[in-house]
Amino acid sequence: MALRELSSLEKCLGLKKPNKYGTQGERKVPVLQNNNGAPLVGLVTIASHLVHEAKKTVLLGNSAEERAVVQQWLEYRIARVDNCPKDELKVILKELNHYLEDKVYIAGNVFTLADILMYYGIHRIVVELAIQEKERYLNVTRWFDHIQHYPGVRHHLPPVVVLRNRVYPSGHH
Amino acid sequence: MKLFVGEGNPHSVKVLAVLELTGVKCDVQLVNNEERVVPYLTRPVLPVLLLPSGQHLFSPNTICQYLFDVSGRKATDATNQWMEWEITDLQPAVLQALHMMALQGKRSEAAAVMKEPLSHLEQNLRKTSTQFLTSDVITVADIVLWAALYPILSDPSFDAGDLRCVRGWFDGVDVQSACQTAAQKVLHGKSSEALKTFLQKLPATQTQRRDGQTSTN
Numbered sequence: 334m335a336l337r338e339l340s341s342l343e344k345c346l347g348l349k350k351p352n353k354y355g356t357q358g359e360r361k362v363p364v365l366q367n368n369n370g371a372p373l374v375g376l377v378t379i380a381s382h383l384v385h386e387a388k389k390t391v392l393l394g395n396s397a398e399e400r401a402v403v404q405q406w407l408e409y410r411i412a413r414v415d416n417c418p419k420d421e422l423k424v425i426l427k428e429l430n431h432y433l434e435d436k437v438y439i440a441g442n443v444f445t446l447a448d449i450l451m452y453y454g455i456h457r458i459v460v461e462l463a464i465q466e467k468e469r470y471l472n473v474t475r476w477f478d479h480i481q482h483y484p485g486v487r488h489h490l491p492p493v494v495v496l497r498n499r500v501y502p503s504g505h506h
Numbered sequence: 507m508k509l510f511v512g513e514g515n516p517h518s519v520k521v522l523a524v525l526e527l528t529g530v531k532c533d534v535q536l537v538n539n540e541e542r543v544v545p546y547l548t549r550p551v552l553p554v555l556l557l558p559s560g561q562h563l564f565s566p567n568t569i570c571q572y573l574f575d576v577s578g579r580k581a582t583d584a585t586n587q588w589m590e591w592e593i594t595d596l597q598p599a600v601l602q603a604l605h606m607m608a609l610q611g612k613r614s615e616a617a618a619v620m621k622e623p624l625s626h627l628e629q630n631l632r633k634t635s636t637q638f639l640t641s642d643v644i645t646v647a648d649i650v651l652w653a654a655l656y657p658i659l660s661d662p663s664f665d666a667g668d669l670r671c672v673r674g675w676f677d678g679v680d681v682q683s684a685c686q687t688a689a690q691k692v693l694h695g696k697s698s699e700a701l702k703t704f705l706q707k708l709p710a711t712q713t714q715r716r717d718g719q720t721s722t723n
Contacts, residue, residue, distance in 0.1 A: 360594075362594070373583055374587055374590075374591070375587055375591065375594070376590075377590050378583060378586040378587040378590050381581075381583075381586055397572060397575040397576045398559060398572075400572075400575060400581075401563055401569075401571065401572040401575070402561060404571060404581075405563055405564065405568040408565045408567060408568060408593060409565070411590070411593060411594055424548050427548060428546055428547055428548055431545070432546040434546075
């Protein structure tokens with residue numbers, strides 16, 4: 334899973350030459366084999382490295398504050414979303430939904446690596462949601478739909494059908 | 507800018523040590539561990555850094571990296587990799603081990619849980635020629651790992667086995683006055699004893715064996 338994700342990220346970043354990857358340990362942590370140095374280990378570490386390689390560091394944030402927000406949600410992805418027990422999924426959706434209430438992207442008004450990796454990580458959760466649940470987590474759904482249509486992001490993942498219009502008229506329930 | 511920390515909260519040790527080390531100006535407020543500082547998170551989380559823009563930073567490692575960043579020291583691949591390892595590998599083992607040590611008195615079991623991450627660290631330190639983890643100057647990765655291991659390695663009854671390089675590196679970070687001050691402030695030098703209340707409030711999912719969970723990768 335993580336390897337397909339990294340390969341999609343490479344394409345999304347416009348990196349022409351694919352890197353060589355392996356995995357290590359029971360959790361199959363991704364490893365980037367590096368010709369001119371020690372291998373790099375870990376999804377977020379490798380993803381951030383690829384962004385530098387592609388010279389698209391704006392995706393990691395433009396200011397110290399933006400960089401921190403991006404890092405924080407990348408951490409949230411690997412610490413909370415990955416390996417999340419089933420009964421915790423609702424908590425994650427609730428928190429993200431609340432957080433995204435007044436935001437276009439995770440870091441506010443700019444598209445960053447946090448959007449890409451959160452989208453890859455949360456896809457398996459959103460794909461399982463019933464229509465009513467998509468309604469309940471409307472901000473997550475709106476953000477998710479926005480990212481899956483963002484040029485060059487989706488790649489290995491099937492699109493999730495999201496109703497653009499609310500099923501029930503708003504403001505009456 | 508305002509930093510909220512909690513008594514007996516091991517993650518608060520990290521951020522206070524980095525704050526002291528970097529000299530960044532910031533108000534510090536000690537709050538109850540039950541207080542919900544971040545409106546959109548379901549459970550109370552500490553430490554939290556409230557930025558002037560109103561944005562909350564609620565991840566201890568991110569707060570540490572941010573404080574280093576504003577003092578002109580950027581993250582590198584090497585520091586990122588240790589920080590990620592701390593979150594995915596070290597932290598779950600530490601929480602489980604502390605739970606066993608402080609609440610159940612199971613010291614040998616705790617040592618068994620810590621064996622894998624500690625030997626990973628030992629092997630890597632054996633290969634490095636620098637004084638600290640990634641360079642000859644202390645980085646955010648040193649502080650983050652030191653603070654995670656502090657309640658365990660500073661407990662004299664914890665038998666870590668033969669970890670010459672880990673001990674050498676740990677003591678090198680531990681002697682920094684910033685680290686000593688932070689540990690005193692939060693844990694009052696009593697290590698795992700002081701963590702009892704903090705550990706009792708943690709959700710069980712964070713302190714139990716992770717083997718049962720299926721990997722999504």
